[in-house]
Amino acid sequence: MSPTDDKRLATRRRAARSMVLVCAMFCLMVAGLLVWEWSGAEGADPWESPRFQQLRAELDRTPGDGELRERIREADLRLRREFFRRQAFMRRGGWLLAGGVAALLISAHVAASGRPVKVPGGSGDLSRREIARRKTARWSIGAASIALAAAITALALVSPDPLARRVAPEEPEPVAGVDTEDEPAPEAVEVSADWPRFRGPGGLGVAPDGDFPDDWDGESGRNILWKSEQIPLPGHNSPVVAGHRVFITGADAENRELYCYNADTGELLWRHRAVNIPGARPDAPSVMDDTGYAAPSPATDGRYVVAVFANGDVICTDMEGERAWARNLGPPDNIYGHASSPIIHGDKVIIQYDQGTDPEAMYSELYGLDLETGSVRYLKERPVMNSWSTPLVADTPDGEQLITTSSPWVIAYDPADGGEIWRADCLTGDVGPSPTYADGKVYAVTAYSQLSAIRTGGEGDVTDTHIEWIAYDDLPDIVSPLATDDRIWLVQTYGLMTCLDAETGDMIYEHDFDSTVRSSPTLVGDEVHLLTSDGVMHRFSATADEYDELGTADLSERSNCSPAYVDGRIYIRGRRHLWAVGKE
């Protein structure tokens, strides 16, 4: 090699070495920026930012706040821009980094080229070295083996293995109501409840006679007899009343409770927790917020109170909160969460337990449970899908009929033994509103589908014979209809009410309350009372041919529940409190 060659080579290597430095700095910078951007991401999507979540939570508390909405929209725009900018940056950064590393490698190879090979030093005593080498190798293999074995053992020991746990042998399911032998049975005196179930006596939404106040106000306390402490757990169920006791339930994903309030003072007399129930699953079912974990209202006959919860728990206590029995009906397969309330008929608790989305699968059931023991008196499979309506026992000219509604069938059963009397194919989709009954006609309705007026008295499939008329417009999806002998009122969740002629199904008038409504209307004397979700009670004439508002009263608390009317008092469950309205 000539000296000039040598020189040229040395210059090239020097240049390559500085290039290596530059490229290394560049790569470090790009890699640093990429890691910085990556670690700066607040979540897998733009809205996982805690600040944004906080804004949304604030909006849930104050839904009307316009300024807050503006802030959310700004934050959303900023976060989404940031999110997609970050993605683009990572994409470009990848190319930059790859380019930088390529340049770095090329220059490093140039800088290293032509390096002379080092000649190894002396080797000493070859035999001794050989022996030492083998020894080291054996120790090395041994150490690696021990390390592997130790790692595997550690892995096995730290990872919990629930399947290896010894399982306690399945306890035989205790016979429901085991305690009844020790305890004196409740007196079988003639007792009756005042507002025994969801929508009152018979489930018809008709208040018994009473001197109910017209003019009351939650804010000032005018004609407010009492307002309870905050209800411990939330629930969308409505109060039931018996013997100066008001019952409601509350639940969240973990806890389920039945509450008893003193009807005269609003004091919480007792609460009963639904725990230690055989067969209950600890994991809560998934429910819609609008349904919650305690949508079914309790039912009472003045001796017992029965409550049902979203996970299938059924509890029955006496008036003092002592448990009579409890059982679990199995986790309901119900897309919004179970909502149908239990009813008490004579000595039976009747529960419409509709499940699944395939009517043919016969997942849905009708339970007739013994009120005193909880044992099954009858259990009927139903060819229907899941539903949210509460059945009623209609007092028809042909005797008592248990009316159930769930797509696709309206089915009437004999409440005594669960025998089917008639059925009509007139429902589609999700049945939210409960049926009602007036003047020999059952009214069954589903949103987006149809309202059918079905004459009772038939047998078998009455679809073609007993449907008197059908209405298609402005049908409710949550609120149950109210019917009198000649009128029927339908209220949509978005506040539009229509009043139809019970003879023909033709519309008489309509009225927009301009507020959401989830509470069902009640007939009080010749007035209709309807509580809108913002807590305003509207009173209007039940006989006028147009909407004739007689007055309003404001609870000052939002409410989605149907009030109970007893002895001149109105019991209303607000979002957080239980109220008693009555003349002072």
Next chain:
Amino acid sequence: MTSTRHAGIILILLMLLSGAATADLRFPTPELDEPLPETTTPEPRQGIWRHIEYVDAAVLAGAIVAASWFAFKRRSRRGIAVVMLLSLFYFGFYRLGCVCSIGAVQNAALSIGGDGYAVSFPIIAFLLLPLFGTLLFGRTFCGGVCPLGAIQDVVALKALKIPRPIEAGLSLFAVAYLAAAVLLAFSGTVFLICRFDPFVSIFRLVPVGKWIEQVAMGEAGRVSFSVAGRVDLLILGGVMLLVGVFVARPYCRYICPYSVLLRPLSRLSKWHVTITPDECVQCRLCENSCPYNAIEAPSAPDPGRHFGKLGLSVCLVLWPVMIAAGLCAGWLAGPAVSRTDHHVRLAEHLRRADAGEETDHDLAAAYDRQPLGADEIHAIAGRVRSRVRHGAMIVGGFVGLVAGMRLVRWSVRRRRPDYVPDRGTCLSCGRCFEVCPIERKRRNDAAASAGEDG
């Protein structure tokens, strides 16, 4: 590959399904004045890319032949390096590192494991071509074709010498890795090798392949992604490459599960590269040229018949002990490994729920959506657990067997008169050719004779 026939079958199935679907929609689809849009279904590969796996297999075969030709016929490090860079670009950056021969081991295990998956021809080619190639030529695949090796090869700038006795222990991890990967793939759950492949995310740092395809199809810019989505693995790859600057090809030497198969095949190979084209003059120049420390010096003169007898007998006694230890470790690890199985996870969820413990919400949802009852799930989980436990014992015993075998091999004397590459660890990269004085002389002679001929 008769896609029209399949499309026909799909159509018939769809018609059957739509006829059978009796469940009403919650909200009926309205009658609109216009036809409803269809769900779009972009095809996986289009045009000439439809059967690119077969092209991949052909490229692989060609690359192995080319690398071997450069190693044996041309004895050219430069040629091998060019093949290596080309296949790094093709298999790594263009084909994004999937499928590779290393991962194909798992496909074979899964196929044999038999849960309905059957390995496809291109994947068989990926698995077996390098094995056959190695049986013929030694590990020319590793040195000149494997993209994972290539990316480490280009960064190996300051290779330090790791003493061979230390390596003997370190390379045992590759055996354990292969065993674990085959076990998991066989049970049909995780592909361990793919899951922790440190380089595939580097190949995907720049999606050259997708970009080329899009440009070729005239769809450039239609689909945009992506830095490798797994930054954790990208960091692992970066660290591995940084280590690779000083320890040449650390993945290949101590981790690569495929090397466990290639090493013994290379030992048995029909031909293998030699450092010198002719007789070794023991100049020792090559001793430091190998970045993988695969060149073995001539052995010491015979130290006598009883040399190392004690060590050997200790190792022979230890051998069965190590196999037993492997069996025990496998038995212990069985349940933990079986937890990768879906039904075992469901069964654990059920057991936890029964005990009233907190469980995973998603698993609960998954349980509700599947048709099996709790008893059936527990039965399936029980079968899986016992199967996995037996499998874990087998692979644990295998690791013990190999470890013991290595102990014995390091206790048996072998004679080497010259400087030779260790056939197991030599990657046939050709770096040693360059420094051998005999080789240089050969080249000069060849160049001279070529000059004369010209």
Next chain:
Amino acid sequence: MTDRDDKPKLTRRELLRRGLQAGGVVVLAGGTAGLISEAVAGKGDTVWQLDPDKCVKCGNCATRCVLDPSAVKAVHAYEICGYCELCTGYFDPKATELTTAAENQLCPTGAIVRTFKKDPYYEYSIDEELCIGCGKCVDGCERFGNGSLFLQVRHDRCVNCNKCTIAPACPADAFRRVPADQPYLLKTR
């Protein structure tokens, strides 16, 4: 390996080597034959897809894919869509009004386009460039609607990893290999 001074030893060693070599060939050939018989019985090339009927919308698809954004996206089966005005895949359950404002939407990237069709029907389509595959809309649609929105691996993006990285992370075991010429598992009527 060659030992020119020690002829008998050479033969013994060489014999052993030859034997092992032949053994290697036999093992490899056997393996080849076995695998080929597997492949012949198999369905050929496969790609990854997720079964919407098993999917539990856990959100792993958005985060576990090797790509960013994920190759899994929400797709829409229009023929089972109710074209609802109140689409529970589009609107947050707490939405107070049915407008496209951010506070009412469910999609964190605003990837669902809502178009008025005729009173009271709206069409919902997905802008795939924006969709990150989180499955929030799928959950909303399936919980309270027809379930016409669902997740699918989009094969114009998927790089077809040997083992999909989402598959082992899927709590519902919904990912599976499907024949490459039938690459989608769509929801239909």
